[in-house]
Amino acid sequence: MIDLETPVAALLDSSHGKPKLLVVDDQPINIQVMYRCFAGDYQVFMATNGEQALALCKSNPPDLILLDVVMPGMDGYEVCKQLKADDTTQHIPVIFVTAHTDPAQETHGLSLGAVDFIAKPVNPDVVRARVKTHLTLKFQSDILRRLVFLDGLTGVYNRRYFDQQLATEWARAARSNEPLSLILLDVDFFKLYNDRYGHQAGDDALRSVAASLKSALKRPADLVARFGGEEFACILPETAFDDALIIANQLEQKIRSLAIPHQSSTVDSVITISVGLATRANNTGSDATDLIGLADNLLYKAKHTGRGRVCSGVLAPAT
Protein backbone atom coordinates (compact mmCIF):
# COMPACT_ATOMS: atom_id res chain seq x y z
CA MET A 1 0.00 0.00 0.00
CA ILE A 2 1.43 3.36 -0.98
CA ASP A 3 1.43 6.17 1.54
CA LEU A 4 3.08 9.54 1.37
CA GLU A 5 5.85 8.49 3.75
CA THR A 6 7.11 5.64 1.56
CA PRO A 7 9.99 6.55 -0.72
CA VAL A 8 9.54 5.25 -4.26
CA ALA A 9 12.83 3.35 -3.98
CA ALA A 10 11.42 1.34 -1.10
CA LEU A 11 8.45 0.30 -3.23
CA LEU A 12 10.87 -1.14 -5.77
CA ASP A 13 13.17 -2.97 -3.38
CA SER A 14 10.61 -5.45 -2.04
CA SER A 15 10.71 -4.07 1.52
CA HIS A 16 7.00 -3.18 1.15
CA GLY A 17 6.15 -6.42 -0.64
CA LYS A 18 7.39 -7.27 -4.13
CA PRO A 19 5.95 -5.25 -7.02
CA LYS A 20 3.48 -7.29 -9.06
CA LEU A 21 4.03 -8.02 -12.74
CA LEU A 22 1.50 -9.62 -15.05
CA VAL A 23 2.89 -11.45 -18.09
CA VAL A 24 0.34 -12.01 -20.85
CA ASP A 25 1.37 -14.41 -23.61
CA ASP A 26 -0.24 -17.42 -25.26
CA GLN A 27 3.12 -19.22 -25.46
CA PRO A 28 4.33 -21.06 -22.32
CA ILE A 29 7.95 -20.62 -23.38
CA ASN A 30 7.68 -16.84 -23.43
CA ILE A 31 5.99 -16.82 -20.03
CA GLN A 32 8.74 -18.96 -18.58
CA VAL A 33 11.46 -16.72 -20.01
CA MET A 34 9.85 -13.62 -18.50
CA TYR A 35 9.43 -15.40 -15.18
CA ARG A 36 13.13 -16.22 -15.13
CA CYS A 37 13.96 -12.54 -15.78
CA PHE A 38 11.88 -11.29 -12.83
CA ALA A 39 11.28 -14.09 -10.33
CA GLY A 40 13.77 -12.88 -7.74
CA ASP A 41 12.55 -9.32 -7.28
CA TYR A 42 8.92 -9.39 -8.35
CA GLN A 43 5.74 -11.34 -7.82
CA VAL A 44 4.98 -12.57 -11.33
CA PHE A 45 1.50 -13.56 -12.48
CA MET A 46 0.46 -14.80 -15.88
CA ALA A 47 -2.43 -14.97 -18.29
CA THR A 48 -2.49 -16.92 -21.54
CA ASN A 49 -5.23 -14.93 -23.24
CA GLY A 50 -6.78 -11.48 -23.28
CA GLU A 51 -9.93 -12.32 -21.33
CA GLN A 52 -7.95 -13.95 -18.54
CA ALA A 53 -5.64 -10.92 -18.42
CA LEU A 54 -8.54 -8.48 -18.06
CA ALA A 55 -10.13 -10.58 -15.32
CA LEU A 56 -6.86 -10.77 -13.38
CA CYS A 57 -6.34 -7.00 -13.67
CA LYS A 58 -9.73 -6.47 -12.02
CA SER A 59 -9.35 -9.04 -9.26
CA ASN A 60 -5.66 -8.53 -8.41
CA PRO A 61 -4.36 -5.42 -10.20
CA PRO A 62 -0.67 -5.70 -11.09
CA ASP A 63 1.78 -2.81 -10.97
CA LEU A 64 2.83 -3.36 -14.59
CA ILE A 65 1.81 -5.57 -17.52
CA LEU A 66 4.09 -7.20 -20.09
CA LEU A 67 1.75 -7.88 -22.99
CA ASP A 68 2.22 -9.93 -26.14
CA VAL A 69 0.60 -8.53 -29.26
CA VAL A 70 -0.23 -11.55 -31.38
CA MET A 71 -2.57 -13.90 -29.52
CA PRO A 72 -5.50 -16.00 -30.71
CA GLY A 73 -8.87 -14.39 -30.04
CA MET A 74 -8.40 -11.01 -28.36
CA ASP A 75 -5.03 -9.59 -29.39
CA GLY A 76 -2.76 -7.44 -27.24
CA TYR A 77 -3.98 -4.19 -28.79
CA GLU A 78 -7.56 -4.93 -27.83
CA VAL A 79 -6.48 -5.87 -24.29
CA CYS A 80 -4.60 -2.57 -23.97
CA LYS A 81 -7.57 -0.65 -25.33
CA GLN A 82 -9.93 -2.20 -22.77
CA LEU A 83 -7.51 -1.66 -19.91
CA LYS A 84 -7.19 2.03 -20.75
CA ALA A 85 -10.95 2.42 -21.08
CA ASP A 86 -11.56 1.19 -17.52
CA ASP A 87 -11.07 3.60 -14.58
CA THR A 88 -9.84 0.82 -12.34
CA THR A 89 -7.10 -0.38 -14.72
CA GLN A 90 -6.18 2.64 -16.83
CA HIS A 91 -3.24 3.61 -14.63
CA ILE A 92 -1.46 0.26 -14.94
CA PRO A 93 1.51 0.71 -17.32
CA VAL A 94 1.49 -1.63 -20.31
CA ILE A 95 4.66 -2.70 -22.11
CA PHE A 96 4.18 -4.58 -25.39
CA VAL A 97 6.60 -7.47 -25.96
CA THR A 98 6.56 -8.67 -29.54
CA ALA A 99 8.49 -10.02 -32.46
CA HIS A 100 6.92 -7.31 -34.67
CA THR A 101 9.54 -4.99 -36.11
CA ASP A 102 7.13 -2.72 -37.95
CA PRO A 103 7.28 0.95 -36.80
CA ALA A 104 3.61 1.37 -37.72
CA GLN A 105 2.65 -1.41 -35.28
CA GLU A 106 4.79 0.18 -32.61
CA THR A 107 3.17 3.58 -33.16
CA HIS A 108 -0.26 1.98 -33.02
CA GLY A 109 0.55 0.28 -29.71
CA LEU A 110 1.87 3.48 -28.17
CA SER A 111 -1.16 5.44 -29.39
CA LEU A 112 -3.38 2.97 -27.52
CA GLY A 113 -1.67 3.97 -24.30
CA ALA A 114 1.23 1.53 -23.93
CA VAL A 115 4.31 3.08 -22.32
CA ASP A 116 6.94 1.04 -24.15
CA PHE A 117 7.59 -1.56 -26.80
CA ILE A 118 10.16 -4.34 -26.31
CA ALA A 119 11.28 -6.49 -29.23
CA LYS A 120 11.89 -10.20 -28.98
CA PRO A 121 14.26 -11.79 -28.25
CA VAL A 122 14.29 -9.96 -24.95
CA ASN A 123 17.60 -9.02 -23.41
CA PRO A 124 17.04 -9.76 -19.69
CA ASP A 125 19.14 -6.81 -18.48
CA VAL A 126 17.39 -4.38 -20.80
CA VAL A 127 13.89 -5.58 -20.01
CA ARG A 128 14.59 -5.50 -16.27
CA ALA A 129 15.92 -1.93 -16.53
CA ARG A 130 12.91 -0.79 -18.54
CA VAL A 131 10.45 -2.38 -16.15
CA LYS A 132 12.17 -0.73 -13.20
CA THR A 133 12.04 2.67 -14.92
CA HIS A 134 8.36 2.37 -15.73
CA LEU A 135 7.53 1.11 -12.25
CA THR A 136 9.32 4.11 -10.75
CA LEU A 137 7.20 6.41 -12.89
CA LYS A 138 4.06 4.48 -12.00
CA PHE A 139 4.66 4.70 -8.24
CA GLN A 140 5.44 8.41 -8.49
CA SER A 141 2.25 8.89 -10.46
CA ASP A 142 0.25 6.94 -7.84
CA ILE A 143 1.59 9.20 -5.11
CA LEU A 144 0.74 12.34 -7.10
CA ARG A 145 -2.78 11.10 -7.71
CA ARG A 146 -3.25 10.50 -4.01
CA LEU A 147 -1.86 13.92 -3.15
CA VAL A 148 -4.62 15.55 -5.18
CA PHE A 149 -7.21 13.88 -2.98
CA LEU A 150 -5.52 14.11 0.40
CA ASP A 151 -5.85 16.75 3.05
CA GLY A 152 -2.39 18.21 3.62
CA LEU A 153 -2.73 18.62 7.39
CA THR A 154 -4.32 15.36 8.50
CA GLY A 155 -3.53 12.90 5.68
CA VAL A 156 -7.13 11.75 5.36
CA TYR A 157 -9.09 12.38 2.17
CA ASN A 158 -10.08 15.93 1.34
CA ARG A 159 -13.49 17.47 0.59
CA ARG A 160 -13.02 17.06 -3.16
CA TYR A 161 -12.59 13.30 -2.80
CA PHE A 162 -15.42 13.07 -0.28
CA ASP A 163 -17.87 14.74 -2.68
CA GLN A 164 -16.80 12.43 -5.50
CA GLN A 165 -17.01 9.29 -3.40
CA LEU A 166 -20.34 10.12 -1.81
CA ALA A 167 -21.85 10.56 -5.27
CA THR A 168 -20.38 7.20 -6.33
CA GLU A 169 -21.56 5.39 -3.21
CA TRP A 170 -25.02 6.95 -3.43
CA ALA A 171 -25.38 5.76 -7.03
CA ARG A 172 -24.16 2.29 -6.07
CA ALA A 173 -26.57 2.12 -3.12
CA ALA A 174 -29.48 3.22 -5.28
CA ARG A 175 -28.62 0.62 -7.94
CA SER A 176 -28.22 -2.25 -5.54
CA ASN A 177 -30.83 -1.05 -3.05
CA GLU A 178 -28.33 -1.20 -0.21
CA PRO A 179 -28.19 1.10 2.85
CA LEU A 180 -25.62 3.90 3.02
CA SER A 181 -24.68 5.79 6.17
CA LEU A 182 -22.98 9.14 6.56
CA ILE A 183 -21.41 10.57 9.71
CA LEU A 184 -20.58 14.26 10.09
CA LEU A 185 -18.64 15.09 13.22
CA ASP A 186 -17.13 18.22 14.67
CA VAL A 187 -14.58 18.85 17.42
CA ASP A 188 -16.33 20.60 20.31
CA PHE A 189 -15.16 24.14 21.23
CA PHE A 190 -12.27 23.92 18.79
CA LYS A 191 -11.86 27.69 18.49
CA LEU A 192 -11.48 27.91 22.24
CA TYR A 193 -8.93 25.08 22.07
CA ASN A 194 -6.87 27.04 19.54
CA ASP A 195 -7.16 30.22 21.62
CA ARG A 196 -5.96 28.44 24.77
CA TYR A 197 -3.31 26.06 23.44
CA GLY A 198 -2.23 27.70 20.17
CA HIS A 199 -2.72 26.81 16.53
CA GLN A 200 0.14 24.29 16.47
CA ALA A 201 -1.56 22.33 19.22
CA GLY A 202 -4.82 22.70 17.32
CA ASP A 203 -3.23 21.20 14.22
CA ASP A 204 -1.80 18.34 16.29
CA ALA A 205 -5.21 17.71 17.81
CA LEU A 206 -6.85 17.53 14.38
CA ARG A 207 -4.18 15.09 13.22
CA SER A 208 -4.78 12.89 16.26
CA VAL A 209 -8.55 12.95 15.74
CA ALA A 210 -8.14 12.08 12.03
CA ALA A 211 -5.75 9.22 12.77
CA SER A 212 -8.08 7.87 15.40
CA LEU A 213 -11.08 7.97 13.07
CA LYS A 214 -9.08 6.25 10.33
CA SER A 215 -7.94 3.45 12.60
CA ALA A 216 -11.45 2.91 13.93
CA LEU A 217 -12.97 2.27 10.48
CA LYS A 218 -11.57 -1.08 9.49
CA ARG A 219 -13.37 -1.92 6.26
CA PRO A 220 -11.58 -0.94 3.04
CA ALA A 221 -14.76 0.66 1.66
CA ASP A 222 -15.22 2.98 4.66
CA LEU A 223 -13.87 6.46 4.13
CA VAL A 224 -12.75 9.28 6.41
CA ALA A 225 -12.44 12.78 4.97
CA ARG A 226 -11.83 16.24 6.35
CA PHE A 227 -15.05 18.06 5.59
CA GLY A 228 -13.69 21.48 6.52
CA GLY A 229 -11.96 23.20 9.44
CA GLU A 230 -12.55 20.97 12.46
CA GLU A 231 -15.26 18.92 10.79
CA PHE A 232 -14.83 15.37 9.48
CA ALA A 233 -17.06 13.07 7.45
CA CYS A 234 -17.23 9.28 7.33
CA ILE A 235 -18.91 7.37 4.51
CA LEU A 236 -20.07 3.88 5.50
CA PRO A 237 -21.28 1.98 2.42
CA GLU A 238 -23.65 -0.98 2.88
CA THR A 239 -24.09 -0.07 6.54
CA ALA A 240 -27.58 -0.10 7.99
CA PHE A 241 -28.74 2.34 10.64
CA ASP A 242 -28.28 0.08 13.69
CA ASP A 243 -24.70 -0.86 12.74
CA ALA A 244 -23.85 2.73 11.85
CA LEU A 245 -25.17 3.92 15.22
CA ILE A 246 -22.82 1.51 17.00
CA ILE A 247 -19.93 2.82 14.92
CA ALA A 248 -20.88 6.46 15.56
CA ASN A 249 -20.95 5.86 19.33
CA GLN A 250 -17.63 4.03 19.12
CA LEU A 251 -16.07 6.99 17.31
CA GLU A 252 -17.35 9.40 19.95
CA GLN A 253 -15.90 7.22 22.71
CA LYS A 254 -12.63 6.71 20.87
CA ILE A 255 -11.99 10.45 20.49
CA ARG A 256 -12.84 11.04 24.11
CA SER A 257 -10.43 8.26 25.14
CA LEU A 258 -7.57 10.04 23.33
CA ALA A 259 -7.66 12.17 26.50
CA ILE A 260 -6.34 15.31 24.82
CA PRO A 261 -6.69 17.93 27.56
CA HIS A 262 -9.18 20.72 26.80
CA GLN A 263 -9.60 22.97 29.79
CA SER A 264 -11.76 25.41 27.85
CA SER A 265 -14.45 22.84 27.08
CA THR A 266 -17.65 22.72 29.11
CA VAL A 267 -18.38 19.15 27.93
CA ASP A 268 -15.43 17.37 29.49
CA SER A 269 -11.82 18.04 30.48
CA VAL A 270 -10.66 16.43 27.25
CA ILE A 271 -11.45 16.91 23.54
CA THR A 272 -14.87 15.59 22.56
CA ILE A 273 -16.86 15.47 19.34
CA SER A 274 -20.45 16.00 18.38
CA VAL A 275 -21.77 13.53 15.83
CA GLY A 276 -24.60 13.56 13.30
CA LEU A 277 -25.46 10.22 11.70
CA ALA A 278 -27.81 9.87 8.74
CA THR A 279 -28.68 6.63 6.95
CA ARG A 280 -30.16 6.12 3.54
CA ALA A 281 -32.48 3.17 3.86
CA ASN A 282 -33.77 1.14 0.92
CA ASN A 283 -36.08 2.66 -1.69
CA THR A 284 -35.17 6.23 -0.83
CA GLY A 285 -35.96 8.47 -3.78
CA SER A 286 -33.86 11.47 -2.67
CA ASP A 287 -30.21 12.24 -3.45
CA ALA A 288 -26.82 12.53 -1.76
CA THR A 289 -27.27 16.21 -0.81
CA ASP A 290 -30.35 15.23 1.22
CA LEU A 291 -28.22 12.76 3.15
CA ILE A 292 -25.61 15.44 3.86
CA GLY A 293 -28.41 17.83 4.83
CA LEU A 294 -29.89 15.38 7.34
CA ALA A 295 -26.48 14.52 8.83
CA ASP A 296 -25.73 18.22 9.15
CA ASN A 297 -29.05 18.90 10.90
CA LEU A 298 -28.38 16.05 13.31
CA LEU A 299 -24.88 17.38 14.01
CA TYR A 300 -26.46 20.74 14.76
CA LYS A 301 -28.90 19.03 17.12
CA ALA A 302 -26.01 17.26 18.87
CA LYS A 303 -24.28 20.62 19.31
CA HIS A 304 -27.39 22.25 20.74
CA THR A 305 -28.36 19.48 23.11
CA GLY A 306 -25.09 19.41 25.01
CA ARG A 307 -22.29 18.35 22.63
CA GLY A 308 -20.17 15.24 23.11
CA ARG A 309 -22.94 13.02 21.82
CA VAL A 310 -24.48 11.29 18.80
CA CYS A 311 -27.74 12.30 17.16
CA SER A 312 -29.03 10.05 14.42
CA GLY A 313 -31.83 9.53 11.92
CA VAL A 314 -32.94 7.76 8.77
CA LEU A 315 -33.54 9.67 5.56
CA ALA A 316 -37.24 9.56 4.81
CA PRO A 317 -38.34 8.49 1.32
CA ALA A 318 -38.94 11.42 -1.01
CA THR A 319 -42.61 12.22 -1.52
Place this chain on the structure above:
Amino acid sequence: MLDNSTELYVDIAQSYLVELEQLVTDAPTLLGQADLSATVRTLHTFKGLSLTIGAKAMSEVCRQSEMLSKSGLQSGALIPEDRRLQATQALQMAAQATHAQLSEALRGLAQATSAPTHEAVVHPEDALPELQALRALLSQSDLQALECFNALRTRYSMLDAQLEPLHQSISTFDFAKAVVQCNELMRTLGSLYRT
Protein backbone atom coordinates in the same frame (compact mmCIF):
# COMPACT_ATOMS: atom_id res chain seq x y z
CA MET B 1 20.21 -33.23 -8.55
CA LEU B 2 19.02 -30.45 -10.85
CA ASP B 3 18.27 -27.23 -8.99
CA ASN B 4 14.97 -25.55 -9.65
CA SER B 5 16.22 -22.84 -12.09
CA THR B 6 18.07 -25.36 -14.29
CA GLU B 7 14.95 -27.49 -14.35
CA LEU B 8 12.99 -24.47 -15.58
CA TYR B 9 15.49 -23.90 -18.38
CA VAL B 10 15.26 -27.55 -19.43
CA ASP B 11 11.44 -27.27 -19.36
CA ILE B 12 11.60 -24.26 -21.67
CA ALA B 13 13.89 -26.04 -24.14
CA GLN B 14 11.84 -29.24 -24.06
CA SER B 15 8.62 -27.31 -24.71
CA TYR B 16 10.29 -25.71 -27.71
CA LEU B 17 11.38 -29.10 -29.04
CA VAL B 18 7.79 -30.33 -28.91
CA GLU B 19 6.67 -27.22 -30.84
CA LEU B 20 9.45 -27.83 -33.37
CA GLU B 21 8.35 -31.43 -33.97
CA GLN B 22 4.82 -30.20 -34.55
CA LEU B 23 6.07 -27.62 -37.06
CA VAL B 24 7.88 -30.31 -39.06
CA THR B 25 4.59 -32.23 -39.24
CA ASP B 26 2.46 -29.19 -40.09
CA ALA B 27 4.86 -27.54 -42.57
CA PRO B 28 3.55 -29.30 -45.74
CA THR B 29 -0.03 -28.04 -45.19
CA LEU B 30 0.78 -24.76 -43.46
CA LEU B 31 1.57 -22.72 -46.56
CA GLY B 32 -1.13 -24.33 -48.70
CA GLN B 33 -4.04 -23.05 -46.61
CA ALA B 34 -6.76 -21.08 -48.39
CA ASP B 35 -6.99 -18.80 -45.35
CA LEU B 36 -3.45 -17.70 -44.63
CA SER B 37 -4.23 -15.55 -41.56
CA ALA B 38 -3.73 -18.52 -39.19
CA THR B 39 -0.53 -19.42 -41.04
CA VAL B 40 0.81 -15.89 -40.63
CA ARG B 41 0.02 -15.99 -36.90
CA THR B 42 1.66 -19.42 -36.46
CA LEU B 43 4.83 -18.40 -38.27
CA HIS B 44 4.99 -15.08 -36.45
CA THR B 45 4.68 -16.86 -33.09
CA PHE B 46 7.32 -19.40 -34.05
CA LYS B 47 9.65 -16.66 -35.21
CA GLY B 48 9.40 -15.09 -31.74
CA LEU B 49 9.83 -18.40 -29.90
CA SER B 50 12.92 -19.22 -31.94
CA LEU B 51 14.40 -15.80 -31.21
CA THR B 52 13.71 -16.33 -27.52
CA ILE B 53 15.45 -19.71 -27.41
CA GLY B 54 18.37 -18.37 -29.47
CA ALA B 55 17.63 -20.31 -32.66
CA LYS B 56 18.41 -17.45 -35.03
CA ALA B 57 18.56 -19.50 -38.23
CA MET B 58 15.14 -21.02 -37.46
CA SER B 59 13.77 -17.58 -36.68
CA GLU B 60 15.00 -16.21 -40.03
CA VAL B 61 13.39 -19.07 -41.99
CA CYS B 62 10.12 -18.43 -40.14
CA ARG B 63 10.35 -14.73 -40.93
CA GLN B 64 10.76 -15.43 -44.63
CA SER B 65 7.80 -17.84 -44.65
CA GLU B 66 5.75 -15.32 -42.66
CA MET B 67 6.48 -12.64 -45.30
CA LEU B 68 5.52 -15.05 -48.08
CA SER B 69 2.24 -15.89 -46.31
CA LYS B 70 1.48 -12.21 -45.68
CA SER B 71 1.93 -11.39 -49.37
CA GLY B 72 -0.42 -14.26 -50.23
CA LEU B 73 -2.93 -12.99 -47.66
CA GLN B 74 -2.78 -9.45 -49.03
CA SER B 75 -3.17 -10.56 -52.68
CA GLY B 76 -5.96 -13.00 -51.82
CA ALA B 77 -4.34 -15.69 -53.98
CA LEU B 78 -2.78 -19.04 -53.08
CA ILE B 79 1.02 -19.13 -52.79
CA PRO B 80 2.52 -20.37 -56.11
CA GLU B 81 3.33 -24.09 -55.99
CA ASP B 82 7.09 -23.81 -56.53
CA ARG B 83 7.53 -21.13 -53.84
CA ARG B 84 5.34 -23.05 -51.45
CA LEU B 85 7.40 -26.23 -51.89
CA GLN B 86 10.66 -24.33 -51.50
CA ALA B 87 9.48 -22.59 -48.31
CA THR B 88 8.12 -25.85 -46.87
CA GLN B 89 11.42 -27.61 -47.45
CA ALA B 90 13.34 -24.73 -45.85
CA LEU B 91 11.08 -24.84 -42.79
CA GLN B 92 11.44 -28.59 -42.36
CA MET B 93 15.22 -28.60 -42.82
CA ALA B 94 15.72 -25.68 -40.42
CA ALA B 95 13.41 -27.31 -37.85
CA GLN B 96 15.24 -30.63 -38.05
CA ALA B 97 18.67 -29.01 -37.76
CA THR B 98 17.58 -26.88 -34.80
CA HIS B 99 15.99 -29.90 -33.13
CA ALA B 100 19.23 -31.86 -33.43
CA GLN B 101 21.36 -29.03 -32.04
CA LEU B 102 19.06 -28.32 -29.11
CA SER B 103 18.66 -32.01 -28.23
CA GLU B 104 22.43 -32.38 -28.17
CA ALA B 105 22.74 -29.34 -25.92
CA LEU B 106 20.15 -30.75 -23.51
CA ARG B 107 21.93 -34.10 -23.38
CA GLY B 108 25.15 -32.32 -22.50
CA LEU B 109 23.34 -30.34 -19.80
CA ALA B 110 21.85 -33.51 -18.32
CA GLN B 111 25.28 -35.15 -18.11
CA ALA B 112 26.93 -32.08 -16.61
CA THR B 113 24.38 -31.68 -13.84
CA SER B 114 23.69 -35.28 -12.87
CA ALA B 115 25.02 -36.22 -9.46
CA PRO B 116 24.29 -38.84 -6.89
CA THR B 117 21.29 -37.79 -4.88
CA HIS B 118 20.69 -38.15 -1.24
CA GLU B 119 16.99 -38.36 -0.63
CA ALA B 120 15.61 -37.57 2.77
CA VAL B 121 12.92 -39.87 4.02
CA VAL B 122 9.53 -38.33 3.20
CA HIS B 123 6.01 -39.64 3.37
CA PRO B 124 3.37 -39.00 0.70
CA GLU B 125 0.92 -37.55 3.21
CA ASP B 126 3.49 -34.87 4.05
CA ALA B 127 2.78 -33.46 0.60
CA LEU B 128 -0.69 -32.24 1.62
CA PRO B 129 0.33 -28.84 3.07
CA GLU B 130 2.62 -28.27 0.09
CA LEU B 131 -0.19 -29.12 -2.30
CA GLN B 132 -2.36 -26.61 -0.46
CA ALA B 133 0.28 -23.93 -0.90
CA LEU B 134 0.59 -24.88 -4.57
CA ARG B 135 -3.15 -24.67 -5.06
CA ALA B 136 -3.22 -21.15 -3.59
CA LEU B 137 -0.52 -20.02 -6.03
CA LEU B 138 -2.26 -21.65 -9.00
CA SER B 139 -5.58 -19.99 -8.11
CA GLN B 140 -3.92 -16.59 -8.26
CA SER B 141 -2.04 -17.37 -11.51
CA ASP B 142 1.13 -16.73 -9.53
CA LEU B 143 4.14 -18.10 -11.40
CA GLN B 144 5.82 -19.01 -8.14
CA ALA B 145 3.67 -22.13 -8.62
CA LEU B 146 6.32 -23.37 -11.07
CA GLU B 147 9.04 -23.49 -8.44
CA CYS B 148 6.65 -24.75 -5.79
CA PHE B 149 5.64 -27.62 -8.04
CA ASN B 150 9.20 -28.47 -9.05
CA ALA B 151 10.23 -28.63 -5.41
CA LEU B 152 7.24 -30.86 -4.66
CA ARG B 153 8.03 -33.17 -7.55
CA THR B 154 11.67 -33.42 -6.49
CA ARG B 155 10.83 -34.15 -2.89
CA TYR B 156 8.01 -36.62 -3.51
CA SER B 157 9.37 -38.75 -6.34
CA MET B 158 7.20 -41.65 -5.13
CA LEU B 159 4.21 -39.59 -6.32
CA ASP B 160 5.59 -39.16 -9.86
CA ALA B 161 2.72 -40.94 -11.56
CA GLN B 162 0.07 -38.99 -9.61
CA LEU B 163 1.86 -35.69 -10.24
CA GLU B 164 2.28 -36.20 -13.98
CA PRO B 165 -1.18 -34.86 -15.03
CA LEU B 166 -0.54 -31.84 -12.81
CA HIS B 167 2.84 -31.39 -14.48
CA GLN B 168 1.19 -31.37 -17.92
CA SER B 169 -1.32 -28.72 -16.90
CA ILE B 170 1.24 -26.51 -15.19
CA SER B 171 3.76 -26.69 -18.04
CA THR B 172 1.09 -25.57 -20.51
CA PHE B 173 -0.02 -22.89 -18.02
CA ASP B 174 -3.54 -24.25 -17.75
CA PHE B 175 -3.64 -23.26 -14.10
CA ALA B 176 -7.42 -23.59 -13.85
CA LYS B 177 -7.17 -27.27 -14.74
CA ALA B 178 -4.17 -27.64 -12.43
CA VAL B 179 -6.25 -26.35 -9.49
CA VAL B 180 -8.88 -29.03 -10.13
CA GLN B 181 -6.19 -31.71 -10.37
CA CYS B 182 -4.58 -30.42 -7.19
CA ASN B 183 -7.90 -30.71 -5.34
CA GLU B 184 -8.38 -34.28 -6.58
CA LEU B 185 -4.88 -35.28 -5.58
CA MET B 186 -5.33 -33.78 -2.12
CA ARG B 187 -8.62 -35.65 -1.71
CA THR B 188 -6.95 -38.92 -2.81
CA LEU B 189 -3.97 -38.50 -0.51
CA GLY B 190 -6.19 -37.36 2.32
CA SER B 191 -8.44 -40.42 2.10
CA LEU B 192 -5.49 -42.82 1.63
CA TYR B 193 -3.63 -41.61 4.69
CA ARG B 194 -6.45 -40.66 7.02
CA THR B 195 -6.04 -42.44 10.35
